[in-house]
Amino acid sequence: MTALSFSYLNLRRNPFGELTVAERTAGAIVDCDAALRHLALPRSVVQVIGEKGFGKTTHLLALATHFANNAYVHLPEGQRPAIPQLGEPLLIDEAQRLTRRQRWQTFRTDRKLILGTHQNFENALRRAGRPILTVAANQFTDELRVHTLLNARVQAARRADGQIPAITISTASKLFAQFGSDIRSMEHAMYDTFQQLRNIQDV
Amino acid sequence: MSKCDLQIKFDREDRTYAGGETVTGRVYIRINNSMKSNGVTLTHQWRTHGRGNVSGGTKETVELEDARSYSPGEELEFSFSLRSPTYPVTYHGTMLNVDHYVSVEVNVPWAFDPKAEEDYVLVPGEPPAHFVGSRNEIIALTPAAGQSSTPPNIILAILSMMFSLAFFLLIKGPSRFCKNVLAGRLGEVKLSTPHVVVAPGEQWTARIQFQPRKRFRINSIGVTLLGEESATSGSGTKTTTHTHKIWEQKLVVRSNDILTAGELVSEEFTFVLPTTAAFSLDLMDNTIQWRATVRIDMPLFPDWSQAQHIQIVPESFLRNLTDGPPMTSPDNTASFLGTPHTSLAPVCASESLESDEEEESSESATQKMLSDFLQLVATMNAAPRHGNARGHLVSNAADQIFEAAILIDRVTSSMGASVKYPGYEYGKTVTGTIDGTDQAIQVNTLESQNNGIDDLRRGDIWQTQLTLIDWDSLYNRINARQIDENAG
Incomplete structure (x- = not known):
């Protein structure tokens, strides 16, 4: 007889599997205050900079929840999707892939922008007369934040009241030492750990 | 405290339903604060979870209640009744999982919508309506997809075509050369598989046949059955596939x-497929694939190999399928020439000199065992072709010893394949029909009898004592083993 998924851990699923956009947004732990204050200015731009796996997309999605009329676009490598003409602020994930023409057009509009990017556009945006705030995606990432983020993922997969596995600060420290700010790689490592887990215990 | 508490309870304690059954339960809502709602909706959907991007089926939504206002302390109860899908069934693997969910949501204007979700277990039941056809070819079993995080687009398709062209030029060119070289040595290699749509626990057989053009050495002829989960995360060129x-x-x-050049090589591989819940699955970013790869390994020469995809489906899904035609008989005329001769191992061929009376008694016992066997075969043929009736008849007679006369079709080496009994692992496998009937039979013979069995030719009548092992529903065939007459 098939049992319910991960019920032996009082969870609904492996907490470190891929999430839907809605799940990722709901579970994001991001300090948005400074960015939101900055976005109150006309023509303002917030750019979230960071390497792969640092949490740029999570930052963008967390900011998006504060704006009912936002427009979000992710630019996959090698593709040129159209930039949405409606919605504000305009969120562009992987903005370093904007073509020169798209960049010129987007930076010169009056729409507020939130960019997730590997490349720093500060100079170009200043030339376009935009007030800009640069946020490093990993600016607050340390052992404690890793500990909080990973345990929040486990909590989000909770099945019922009662005990669930917990990630210890020692594990969080080890992961931070091994992967630095690369949260995605930590999640992949924890996926394997939870796949092996058979009892509710500290990890 | 949230505006309301939501709870979903299934009528079945174990939350287990078969495909096509009605899933019933109740939704309980307790209002904590006065609130207005735009309605209460119940949603039914399957989704994947695990390493790959989330795939999901079409959401089926039911309105439980219209817009209204609620007062604190109010308790509401709704019953629900939903028809479960037939596919995909619940699966909990390593890289991917499939689960079925019922969720309830109270639509509160301008506020966070209170929501509850519960999963249930869907086990195989009715076959999907569109799962019809023959067991000889893979049948598309793609469930209606609702969401996926990575929709394809035209640029990706063009890139994929360009990649395919480059792949063809760089890989297929040398591969074609390799194929020609192999054909020069092996001739045309025929791989035949009677069925590719199969159920767990079933016996699956493939046959390879070729007539070498040259004399050469082989390391091995073998087959590998592989079942694999594959989950893809990310999108565009940032995808990662985990297997x-x-x-x-x-x-x-x-x-x-x-x-040897010109001598027909005909080998049969028989697997008992694992009793697994990992049924073949083909979603955009999440798959379960089964394939058998037959390989001829030759020293200092490229290997010949061919993969055959197998579609493993729940046994109940085979109900609406037509059986594939039986595997064509091998053209063994080249290697099995010669006039048919009679039994090489006569039954109860007692070498000792016994009295006429004892001989008569032995002969009559033999006749009885022969007639018992023919009677069993007649009963089996009268039983329905599908279902378990024939299997049960064989199981019930498994302890008895029968005398059988078999019209030989072919003899192959067992090579340890799926033979559980000591003394038989490296014996022979004799395939044919019970003399005087159309009933197919396969007999594992004793290793100690290899010399005698090797002399058997196609068309010979071979008489032996045997006991039944099981019924092979795939080939409509009796599996048996030769009795060690010297034992005990």
Whole structure:
């Protein structure tokens, strides 16, 4: 007889599997205050900079929840999707892939922008007369934040009241030492750990 | 405290339903604060979770209540009744999982919508309505997809075409050359598989046939059955595919041998498929694939190999399928020439000199065992072709010893393949029909009898004592083993 998924851990699923956009947004732990204050200015731009796996997309999605009329676009490598003409602020994930023409057009509009990017556009945006705030995606990432983020993922997969596995600060420290700010790689490592887990215990 | 508490309870304690059954339960809502709602909706959907991007089926939504206002302390109860899908069934693997969910949501204007979700277990039941056809070819079993995080687009398709062209030029060119070289040595290699749509626990057989053009040595002729989960995360060129082997089984039917030019090589591989819940699944970013790869391994020469995809489906899904035609008989005329001769191992061939009376008694016992067997075969043929009736008849007679006369079709080496009994592992496998009937039979013979069995030719009548092992529903065939007359 098939049992319910991960019920032996009082969870609904492996907490470190891929999430839907809605799940990722709901579970994001991001300090948005400074960015939101900055976005109150006309023509303002917030750019979230960071390497792969640092949490740029999570930052963008967390900011998006504060704006009912936002427009979000992710630019996959090698593709040129159209930039949405409606919605504000305009969120562009992987903005370093904007073509020169798209960049010129987007930076010169009056729409507020939130960019997730590997490349720093500060100079170009200043030339376009935009007030800009640069946020490093990993600016607050340390052992404690890793500990909080990973345990929040486990909590989000909770099945019922009662005990669930917990990630210890020692594990969080080890992961931070091994992967630095690369949260995605930590999640992949924890996926394997939870796949092996058979009892509710500290990890 | 949230505006309301939501709870979903299924009518069945174990939350287990078969495909096509009605899933029933109740939704309980307790209002904590006064609130207005735009309605209460119940949603039914399957989704994947695990390493790959989330795929999901079409959401089926039911309105439980219209817009209204609620007062604190109010308690509401709704019953629900939903028809479960037939596919995909619940699966909990390593890289991917499939689960079925019922969720309830109270639509509160301008506020966070209170929501509850519960999963249930869907086990195989009715076959999907569109799952019809023949067991000889893979049948598309793609469930209606609702969401996926990575929709394809035209640029990706163009890139994929360009990649395919480059792949063809760089890989296929040398591969074509390799194929020609192999054909020059092996001739045309025919791989025949009677069925590719199969159920767990079923016996699956493939046959390879070729007539070498040259004399050469082989390391082995074998087959590998592989079941694999595959989950893809990310999108565009940032995709990562994670794979996990569910099952790997290797079977070698011939090793360290020399093949002679012009002599027909005909080998049969028989697997008992694992009793697994990992049914074949083909979603955009999440798949479970089964394939058998037959390989001829030759020293200092490229290997010949061919993969055959197998679609493993729940047994109940086979109900609406037509059986494939039986595997064509091998053209063994080249290697099995000669006039048919009679039994090489006469039954109860007692070498001792016994009295006429004892001989008569022995002969009559033999006749009785022969007639018992023919009677069993007649009963089996009268039983329905589908279902378990024939299997049960064989199981019930498993302890008895029968006398059988078999019209030989072919003899192959067992090579340890799926033979559980000591003394038989490296014996022979004799395939044919019970003399005077159309009933197919396969007999595992004793290793100690190899010399005698090797002399059997196609068309010979071979008489032996045997006991039944099981019924092979795939080939409509009795599996039996020769009795060790010297034992005990």
